[in-house]
Amino acid sequence: MGCDVGRVAEALRAGAATVAEHKAELIDLDRAIGDADHGENLDRGFAAIVSTLDSGVPETPGAVLKIAATTLISKVGGAAGPLYGTAFLRAATKLGDVSELDGAAIATGLRAALEGVVTRGKAEVGDATMVDALSPAVEAAERAQADGGDSAAVLSAAADAAKEGADSTVPLVARKGRASYLGERSVGHADPGATSTALLLRALAEVAR
Amino acid sequence: MGCDVGRVAEALRAGAATVAEHKAELIDLDRAIGDADHGENLDRGFAAIVSTLDSGVPETPGAVLKIAATTLISKVGGAAGPLYGTAFLRAATKLGDVSELDGAAIATGLRAALEGVVTRGKAEVGDATMVDALSPAVEAAERAQADGGDSAAVLSAAADAAKEGADSTVPLVARKGRASYLGERSVGHADPGATSTALLLRALAEVAR
């Protein structure tokens, strides 16, 4: 059972809802070690995705993800805008015009997304960024897919791993992004971008179920 | 028993000590209905009087009061500087070069001081200013002197009446000075200048005893 274009659009709406719901929490995380805008930034971007989708959904999952990408790039700003935007853009490009996303497609798309984020942001696992959520998510997705998982299973595995990855940023010293200015003082806080990555993957996984 | 020049100088030092001691209280009173500087202003002025006296005391009580007047005018600023300065100046002028102040001289000096304040500030009793302390003080001084009081008795009566006068400003709506901007909101606060007048007269009276 794969995800067709409708399901992908639905997943993005669920992502938007989750971002809106956790907006204050993401702002608070960013207030602690950054500049208090991550929740607001993402919410602005995802709300814009929803209103674009409201006026018409294109034909393929890839096209929907491309809309998400360009909307994020042109609405979010900050570090998260280009990084998330690139992630969606690379996934969209990778998926081409397949009409339905099975587990394999999803794992491939996530891998492309991760590569995009790393290309742009140059962060490694352990730098306390969204890469700390996305990277284990990709690996978990690939494992689940290798084990024969369908789209729901793959996304669910990714979401679980992302959550763990986000939590793993708490004891880390940040080395990229704004939190890195804090040095040792960044220890003890979850990274906002890793947290939003985990939240988004969870929302997507819920829709795929 | 009158006050000679040494006693007058001593009285001014006592006044300075009392102002220093109550500086924070006077600032607080002025903070409530003014601009939080009355204690600082007077303290600056009286400290300067003390250091002038330290470098030599002139020959007559009037000359000492004149030094106090010019020092207050050139060091205090604000409303209190010219008003207190004029008060001391008028008293000094009135006393001329008598060498000792008896009860009558003190009553006369206080009357001249009050006239000076009223001439400059145009306040009437009931406007919630230093006049509300000084005016009853003058009247009480004149009564005590008429009753045959010596300098100590006259100053003591003046100090008592000034204290009552200062307290009487609490329920008043201020009509002069900075507190008048508050209208009804000035009710419930003692006037800083009336309070400092009462404190100063009490200090002078203690020295005269």
Added chain:
Amino acid sequence: MKKIINDPATVVAESLRGLAAAHADLVRVEYDPDHVVRVGAPIADKVALISGGGSGHEPLHTGFVGAGMLDAAVPGPVFTSPTPDAVQAAIAATTGEAGALLVVKNYTGDVLNFETAAELAAAEGLDVRTVVIDDDVAVADSTFTAGRRGVGGTVLLEKLAGAAAARGDALDDVESLARKVVGQVRSIGVALSPPTVPHAGEPSFDLGAQEIEFGIGIHGEPGRERISAEPADALVERMLDAVTGDLPFAEGDEVLLMTNSMGGTPPMETYLAHGIAERLLAERGIRVTRRLVGPYITSLEMQGISVTLLRMDDELTQLWDAPVHTAALRWGI
């Protein structure tokens, strides 16, 4: 109290040292009694324009000393009018045959100290006049008060009278121009947070998390009324109502609009308020022809703004546009 100071007792002198160092091309600072004098003063045949008052309102007045504005400023201690001898020193350093005009904000202390200085100067044969500015509509101008306070209009008055003096107007003319400005300028201020006087060490008043002092003075004197926090649209409208209703300013008037930060309000909010004021005035048919936005008359770190309207005409517009070069206001030079 957290401030970037060493000691409340030396804060004014130390701040003046910074001014002197930063603007040696414009001003010379003398201490004890403190006064700030324009470089090159006295200027032959020019009316000297002098102002002053308690410190803590910078750039008023010291930041306005220079070409086309003040010849001298006399800063008192924080929120405390300077003494007559300080004003006298400023007069002595700047005033010649052409005389001097003292711009005095209407506070009991300022009026008493400056008028004493003017009298003493007159006794020495100098032609020194005073003009008292009282533009704050928050205070009822009645015998029940010390009269209206001088606030934001002072900035405009100093620029305009300074330009008149600079173009060579005689003292009579500078004085009557100044009185004209006083007659047609009105202001109101609000505070979102109190200032803290250094030697007091405590905030000048307490405001609840949702309270605003409406009609605040520039000395942390509590305002006339305490209102609930409200959106900027409503607040600026309330301020403009108070100001336009007073003179009154009417449809067809041309005005200079000054939107002033009280010190702790940053440019983002000051410009936001200014935009609202421009819109509301346009809706009322009052034409804003000149404007000034920023911190020009402050109250230490107090958060808040004030709005000043001055009715303009060709003469005032010309004087406003005339070159000025001071620490805080500069154009055309």
Added chain:
Amino acid sequence: MKKIINDPATVVAESLRGLAAAHADLVRVEYDPDHVVRVGAPIADKVALISGGGSGHEPLHTGFVGAGMLDAAVPGPVFTSPTPDAVQAAIAATTGEAGALLVVKNYTGDVLNFETAAELAAAEGLDVRTVVIDDDVAVADSTFTAGRRGVGGTVLLEKLAGAAAARGDALDDVESLARKVVGQVRSIGVALSPPTVPHAGEPSFDLGAQEIEFGIGIHGEPGRERISAEPADALVERMLDAVTGDLPFAEGDEVLLMTNSMGGTPPMETYLAHGIAERLLAERGIRVTRRLVGPYITSLEMQGISVTLLRMDDELTQLWDAPVHTAALRWGI
């Protein structure tokens, strides 16, 4: 949170409306994507100088659009870098044959968004370069950080590169001048109180009554170190030590000294700090030849100051003195 705003969502656009109304002679403001363009742009044969970044640092960058400085500024949401399409719009409105230089403060978001815009512009055949400024010595410039932040030096860079572009320098020359400035400017900031981001509604950090954030950023990012409040003399010395020790600035150097208010610190304290800095530099034999004192790069209503030193030479002095006419910086015109 008490601010003079209507709605966190519209605060940037509404503040821009105020800017547009106040300075219609200098700037044209376009909305959605928001960008502020110099009146008269594009100017034939002139390199366009463009900058931008999150809002809340005014007058940076929007208040520096005008003659002799920026051709366009791109304000993002509060503390959030603008998006590439907004930067592209600013490029399109100002850039011709002579090309454009983008001044980018070194933050991950700014660098990513501006470089994307530059790439897109290059794809359309325009010669657009970027220079990244990273003058904040509070941050270790190592692979363990995103690199040093761009702070106060940005103001000086925009003035100097603006003057170079105004005198007709080619893009190569404006770019290399900009890189030279980046190489010899250093800054540090402190905060006495936090800013409050409008949509966050809470202060960006909590400071005890006797605490100071040393090495604060301009986005309310907590500083590197929290120290006890100390007298201004000690604090400014600590700041200067950090700055002069870094480049290093040495005896005999001529410098421009900028003492900047972070938004909530009033002129009295800013000038006081400036005076101390001048004295300490003189003691070290470092000659201050130019200075700038006031709120030029702020962090909303945060109280605090920053100190910036730029090593000067004849060329930079000439460019600094060249006429400039913007909302926040003006001389010679």
